[in-house]
Amino acid sequence: MNAGSAMTKGTKPYDVDVAIFGSGFGGLCMGIKLKEAGIDNFVILEKDEMYGGTWRVNHYPGAACDVPSHLYSFSFAQNAKWTRKFPPQQELWAYTQQVVREFKLEPHIRLNTALVSADFDEQLGIWRVVTSKDSFTAKTVVAATGSLSRPSIPTFPGMESFAGKMFHSAYWEHDYNFKGKRVAVIGTGASAIQFIPEIAPKVAHLDLYQRTPPWIMPRPDRKITSVEQWLLQHVKPMQWLYRFLTYLRYEMRLVAFTKLPVLNRLVRKAAVNNINQHIKDPVLRARLTPDYTPGCKRILLMNTYYPTLARENVKVVFDGIQEIRSNSIVGKDGVERPVDAIILGTGFDVQHALGEVEIHGRDGKNLREVGKDGLEAYKGCTVTGFPNFFMVTGPNTGLGHNSMIYMIESGVNYIVKGIKTILDEKLTSVDVKPGVQRQYNSDIQSRFSGTVWTSGCKSWYLTSTGKNNTLWPGFTWEYRHLTKRFDLASYDVAS
Numbered sequence: 001m002n003a004g005s006a007m008t009k010g011t012k013p014y015d016v017d018v019a020i021f022g023s024g025f026g027g028l029c030m031g032i033k034l035k036e037a038g039i040d041n042f043v044i045l046e047k048d049e050m051y052g053g054t055w056r057v058n059h060y061p062g063a064a065c066d067v068p069s070h071l072y073s074f075s076f077a078q079n080a081k082w083t084r085k086f087p088p089q090q091e092l093w094a095y096t097q098q099v100v101r102e103f104k105l106e107p108h109i110r111l112n113t114a115l116v117s118a119d120f121d122e123q124l125g126i127w128r129v130v131t132s133k134d135s136f137t138a139k140t141v142v143a144a145t146g147s148l149s150r151p152s153i154p155t156f157p158g159m160e161s162f163a164g165k166m167f168h169s170a171y172w173e174h175d176y177n178f179k180g181k182r183v184a185v186i187g188t189g190a191s192a193i194q195f196i197p198e199i200a201p202k203v204a205h206l207d208l209y210q211r212t213p214p215w216i217m218p219r220p221d222r223k224i225t226s227v228e229q230w231l232l233q234h235v236k237p238m239q240w241l242y243r244f245l246t247y248l249r250y251e252m253r254l255v256a257f258t259k260l261p262v263l264n265r266l267v268r269k270a271a272v273n274n275i276n277q278h279i280k281d282p283v284l285r286a287r288l289t290p291d292y293t294p295g296c297k298r299i300l301l302m303n304t305y306y307p308t309l310a311r312e313n314v315k316v317v318f319d320g321i322q323e324i325r326s327n328s329i330v331g332k333d334g335v336e337r338p339v340d341a342i343i344l345g346t347g348f349d350v351q352h353a354l355g356e357v358e359i360h361g362r363d364g365k366n367l368r369e370v371g372k373d374g375l376e377a378y379k380g381c382t383v384t385g386f387p388n389f390f391m392v393t394g395p396n397t398g399l400g401h402n403s404m405i406y407m408i409e410s411g412v413n414y415i416v417k418g419i420k421t422i423l424d425e426k427l428t429s430v431d432v433k434p435g436v437q438r439q440y441n442s443d444i445q446s447r448f449s450g451t452v453w454t455s456g457c458k459s460w461y462l463t464s465t466g467k468n469n470t471l472w473p474g475f476t477w478e479y480r481h482l483t484k485r486f487d488l489a490s491y492d493v494a495s
């Protein structure tokens with residue numbers, strides 16, 4: 001076993017107190033808060049050659065976050081130096097690096113180390129972890145792999161015969177020269193609407209295969225002036241006030257999604273105006289206008305997408321794909337369109353985010369099997385049958401209206417308190433009671449009724465059976481309140 005510098009077995013019957021899987025915002029926050037709680041014997045496993053999570057992986061042209069910069073950072077590590085109101089990918093990744101340095105996380109991070117399996121040892125109350133490099137034992141484990149980490153690659157008849165270039169937006173090939181090429185983009189989600197305006201001016205022709213149009217609002221982006229940066233850096237109350245007001249503004253969007261659907265009519269009107277302002281062709285306008293309620297799928301923010309679709313060299317194809325040939329795509333409209341490169345903007349496999357990793361809890365229970373129809377958790381953090389196991393951004397903690405960083409901080413607070421309880425009280429295992437988890441999820445599901453998310457669209461928020469196990473159905477401060485303390489009474493405890 002090569003346990004790494006943060007592993008010191010000492011007198012304990014295991015190597016580390018905590019093994020964290022994933023080094024994105026969730027994994028880094030976990031590390032920082034463990035240190036703050038006095039727990040230093042932990043490792044953060046990262047399968048890739050660098051930490052940073054989704055904002056390192058997704059570096060396609062135009063990648064940026066649609067949550068304002070000053071809200072998309074840790075509350076305890078605010079950054080006054082954002083250059084734009086909405087953070088570009090490069091700045092977000094640089095921010096994660098700054099955080100790693102500031103909180104001295106580097107000795108804990110093990111790069112190029114993929115989790116292979118984790119098995120709970122009932123007798124000892126520890127996890128046996130196997131990675132691509134070695135194996136070790138951990139008292140507790142935390143999955144912080146995020147739900148948008150496994151690209152979803154669709155299959156189309158004949159796809160394997162395609163002789164040109166093909167890649168997913170999460171595997172962008174910057175060396176590929178788009179100049180003069182005929183390009184097909186499949187998908188019109190959050191990623192595609194950001195990279196299409198970047199590549200369209202370079203290509204000879206772009207065919208955009210749209211299955212469902214998204215609702216898109218203008219992105220009120222602009223540069224942050226140096227005066228604003230100075231003020232935010234030197235007048236701390238101002239930084240907090242600005243962040244708080246931004247938080248409140250975004251939190252209010254939930255009212256339109258859940259409580260006052262009438263407000264959604266205003267959103268629809270603004271979004272339709274956005275289409276009409278840029279698209280003059282009435283047929284295209286109609287096909288770009290969604291037929292579902294705004295918010296049912298994530299509302300996207302972008303200024304340059306519709307003007308790009310109005311370009312001479314861009315054609316939106318609505319009828320789907322019948323077949324892919326070696327140098328063309330045949331649409332369901334029967335038209336064969338020549339193509340040099342296909343870019344898959346087809347999103348992520350949210351329901352199988354852990355992929356092939358084997359996580360076995362009590363009695364050999366496999367987490368993938370348990371979650372095959374949509375994983376359920378308690379407070380998004382613990383899963384019955386998987387003692388001493390925690391998740392950051394687990395089931396029903398996603399958001400369509402505000403910053404995920406806020407949810408990460410809330411969940412991490414709960415998990416750190418849980419881990420501290422296990423370690424301080426020398427508990428063998430802590431496993432959420434099945435009845436508690438069942439009741440919690442039944443309450444969560446009942447809250448979706450009457451919201452925009454059950455208004456009849458198909459989205460990656462839903463499992464194949466239509467259950468929403470992705471989103472948090474309330475205000476984010478409700479989740480903060482729920483995760484304030486670790487409720488040991490909700491758990492079966494062995495000591």
Ligand code: NAP
Binds near residue numbers: 066191346
């Ligand atoms: P996405 O929003 O799930 O979009 C995937 C697109 O591919 C959809 O248009 C989907 O159509 C289409 N698609 C999927 N399979 C297809 C198939 N077999 N044939 C034809 N079309 C197909 O994925 P994404 O754009 O990568 O974004 C994923 C999530 O990442 C976002 O929702 C967001 O949470 C996050 N993200 C956030 C930001 C940000 O600014 N914060 C930026 C980028 C991404 P349907 O709609 O019909 O399924």
